[in-house]
Amino acid sequence: MAIKSEKTILKDLNPEQQEAALYFDGPLLILAGAGSGKTRVLTHRVALLVGSRGIDPGRILAITFTNKAAEEMRGRIHRLVGPRAGAIWISTFHSACSRILRREAERLGYRGGFVIYDDDDQLRMVSRIIRDMDLDSKRYPPRLVRSRIEDAKNEMVDADTYRGRVDDELSEVVSGVYKTYQEQLFRNNAMDFDDLLLNAIAVFELFPMVLEHYQERFSHINVDEYQDTNPAQYRLVKLLSGHRRNLCVVGDDDQGIYSWRGADLRNILEFENDYPDAKVVRLERNYRSTRVILEAANHVVSLIAGRKEKRLWTEREGGEQIRYFFANSGSEETAFVALEINRLLEESEYNHRDFAVFYRTNAQSRPFEEMLLRFGIPYKIVGGFKFYERREVKDALAYLKFLLNPDDAVSLRRIVNEPKRGIGDTTLAHLDAFARSQGTGMWEALQRAEEAPNLGPSARKKLAQFVELIQGLSGEMEQLPLPELLQVVLERSGYLAALAQEGTFEAEGRAENLQELKNAMVEFSSANPGEGLDAFLERVSLVAEIDLYDEEEGAVTLMTLHNAKGLEFPVVFIVGMEDGVFPHLRCMGSVESMEEERRLFYVGVTRARDQLYLTGAAYRSQYGNLKMSPESRFIRDIPREYLQVFKTEGPEAVGGAAESARSGELDALAASFSVGDRVIHDKWGEGMITALSRSRSGPEVTINFPGLGEKLLLLEYAPIKKASV
Numbered sequence: 001m002a003i004k005s006e007k008t009i010l011k012d013l014n015p016e017q018q019e020a021a022l023y024f025d026g027p028l029l030i031l032a033g034a035g036s037g038k039t040r041v042l043t044h045r046v047a048l049l050v051g052s053r054g055i056d057p058g059r060i061l062a063i064t065f066t067n068k069a070a071e072e073m074r075g076r077i078h079r080l081v082g083p084r085a086g087a088i089w090i091s092t093f094h095s096a097c098s099r100i101l102r103r104e105a106e107r108l109g110y111r112g113g114f115v116i117y118d119d120d121d122q123l124r125m126v127s128r129i130i131r132d133m134d135l136d137s138k139r140y141p142p143r144l145v146r147s148r149i150e151d152a153k154n155e156m157v158d159a160d161t162y163r164g165r166v167d168d169e170l171s172e173v174v175s176g177v178y179k180t181y182q183e184q185l186f187r188n189n190a191m192d193f194d195d196l197l198l199n200a201i202a203v204f205e206l207f208p209m210v211l212e213h214y215q216e217r218f219s220h221i222n223v224d225e226y227q228d229t230n231p232a233q234y235r236l237v238k239l240l241s242g243h244r245r246n247l248c249v250v251g252d253d254d255q256g257i258y259s260w261r262g263a264d265l266r267n268i269l270e271f272e273n274d275y276p277d278a279k280v281v282r283l284e285r286n287y288r289s290t291r292v293i294l295e296a297a298n299h300v301v302s303l304i305a306g307r308k309e310k311r312l313w314t315e316r317e318g319g320e321q322i323r324y325f326f327a328n329s330g331s332e333e334t335a336f337v338a339l340e341i342n343r344l345l346e347e348s349e350y351n352h353r354d355f356a357v358f359y360r361t362n363a364q365s366r367p368f369e370e371m372l373l374r375f376g377i378p379y380k381i382v383g384g385f386k387f388y389e390r391r392e393v394k395d396a397l398a399y400l401k402f403l404l405n406p407d408d409a410v411s412l413r414r415i416v417n418e419p420k421r422g423i424g425d426t427t428l429a430h431l432d433a434f435a436r437s438q439g440t441g442m443w444e445a446l447q448r449a450e451e452a453p454n455l456g457p458s459a460r461k462k463l464a465q466f467v468e469l470i471q472g473l474s475g476e477m478e479q480l481p482l483p484e485l486l487q488v489v490l491e492r493s494g495y496l497a498a499l500a501q502e503g504t505f506e507a508e509g510r511a512e513n514l515q516e517l518k519n520a521m522v523e524f525s526s527a528n529p530g531e532g533l534d535a536f537l538e539r540v541s542l543v544a545e546i547d548l549y550d551e552e553e554g555a556v557t558l559m560t561l562h563n564a565k566g567l568e569f570p571v572v573f574i575v576g577m578e579d580g581v582f583p584h585l586r587c588m589g590s591v592e593s594m595e596e597e598r599r600l601f602y603v604g605v606t607r608a609r610d611q612l613y614l615t616g617a618a619y620r621s622q623y624g625n626l627k628m629s630p631e632s633r634f635i636r637d638i639p640r641e642y643l644q645v646f647k648t649e650g651p652e653a654v655g656g657a658a659e660s661a662r663s664g665e666l667d668a669l670a671a672s673f674s675v676g677d678r679v680i681h682d683k684w685g686e687g688m689i690t691a692l693s694r695s696r697s698g699p700e701v702t703i704n705f706p707g708l709g710e711k712l713l714l715l716e717y718a719p720i721k722k723a724s725v
Helices: 005-010 015-021 036-048 067-087 094-106 117-133 142-154 160-161 167-189 193-208 207-216 231-241 291-301 330-347 362-374 392-406 411-417 425-438 442-449 457-476 482-492 495-502 505-527 531-544 591-605 650-671
Strands: 028-031 062-066 089-092 115-118 190-191 220-223 247-251 280-281 322-329 353-360 380-381 556-560 569-574 608-620 625-629 643-646 678-681 683-694 698-705 709-714 718-724
Touching: 005 036, 015 036, 015 280, 028 036, 036 067, 036 220, 036 247, 062 067, 062 115, 067 089, 089 094, 094 231, 094 531, 094 678, 115 117, 115 531, 117 142, 117 190, 117 411, 142 167, 142 193, 142 231, 160 167, 167 190, 190 193, 190 392, 193 207, 193 531, 207 231, 207 291, 220 556, 231 247, 231 505, 280 291, 280 591, 280 683, 291 322, 291 591, 291 608, 322 330, 330 353, 330 362, 330 569, 330 608, 353 362, 362 556, 362 650, 362 698, 380 505, 392 411, 392 457, 392 495, 392 505, 411 442, 411 709, 442 482, 482 495, 482 505, 482 531, 495 505, 569 591, 569 650, 650 698, 678 698, 683 709
Parallel strands: 028 247, 028 280, 062 089, 062 220, 115 190, 220 247, 322 608, 322 643, 353 556, 353 569, 380 556, 569 608
Antiparallel strands: 608 625, 678 683, 678 718, 683 698, 698 709
């Protein structure tokens, strides 16, 4: 395939896009408003570097924030310059750092074949450390401690530095866990996601020759979604761009919505301070939405102080008014959404996949799911339980991780008694003590279980059988293709047999998920010939759920506003437009948090191509009580000329509507639980539902709590939630 000429590459770009694509004389900031074609500009810019500028594609680095965006960019560039696109480094920050560390990590003392611990692996390790330190996990929840460690790493604060900043009891605990956590990661020859960035930075700062090599390697660096970068990513970009300064960053401060994930908006707001000679190009022409939608979005975001001025415009004239419905109750709101979807399906050419329902938090999805089911409207959730986080998938991957890296104690602990083979916590505690006394890892201690004191003959026999299983599987690892290796692991371990013996619909579904994992391996092997288990596990560890999103699936999409970023739909519903819901209650006491909520609303509004609905409810059930909320202040920021307001019952009908809503929502609450569900009670911990019933007071639930017996609770007021798998 011939490389297209510069004229051909540029012909599809507007003047501002061409200006950005053709600038190669120093730092460049492309301020790309929503729907302004930033991906097109970035891909055409890279294509020009390879084509008319003659830059070796292997010397170009392009950073995106999702694997899906990276693959999309690679495909677009391939269509412009042909197979040479394959040599360009196009990846996420984490994937790029992982690739670098595969070559350089031994400089930091790691052994070859390090593994990447995902969120669940990290949480298991933190939980175990808290238990080993004899700390109360209720007082110091592992998720909270892990979150504090993650926050520290985002700020590039290592365990020793964190120790010097201890100022209260919680930070004292976090400090101790953090230090042990890092030591165990290193001992397990493992890194978490943040370590990928921090260790790459460490290699560059400790070994200047390595940094010089990569600075020379990457003559041109392009970073997408720059407003979402955290301090570590910012530092990485500064190091790699070095003295060459051929750096192009693309972003939109108006879409900065990830401060809770460590993103620092100052990185884009202060780019011109970092690079005083930087050129700034604004992309303000929107190719997505109607004029009405854009005018509303412009009004909302213009109220943010300190933003970089942009005003979206479009050549699409007019457009329908934004439809606004403030219902009496949550059930009335959900019914309105379902009815409008059905009406538009009947009266227009829309397909189910053309509709999206956005909400502020995942907890808001349940009533909409139930209403869509009632109306027979197919839907899917982006942001629910992720495929690679399902228990059976995690179990299978843990077997594979351990076969690849026997130092991986977290995976070993997961699989040693999965499926159940009589190796309990007491046996593992004795084995752990033996390992520490011998200065060895868990796997070596397991292989020497005959020498371990306090282990009875039965425990030794079971451990020996497990060792024999793993050694046999290790012998197969290099010989079998990935899908066959997985099948052998699942069969020899007894995992599939255990599911078959269970004989439930849930077990059948879990077996289907394992089959889907096998399908993923087939697809990976086909797309990446020559790559092995380590490459597959790395891909799985780095995959984000948005990469699994399929826009062609024929179903209404339900997702949080945060997950909606980067997507677009012909018809969008933003629901829960009430103060305290959106903007969220916890954000209403801080100017910075409120501005981020406003940006989040702007992101949601600008996802809509043709029609936008905003809905809320005066009354809705919350934690078993009926709660009244005023309409969202964001509604009041939209000029009324852009709104078509749908009427509901007058104030005199609110009491009856509220009572009716309460009854309906209690029924829906009861329907969300089933006998056999595992739930967590705020006071009594985890238990299993053994019965559901109803009295004059409403739905009741009977729960069996280990050590406490059965408790009968009124569901409306029971502080319970479903346990994670």
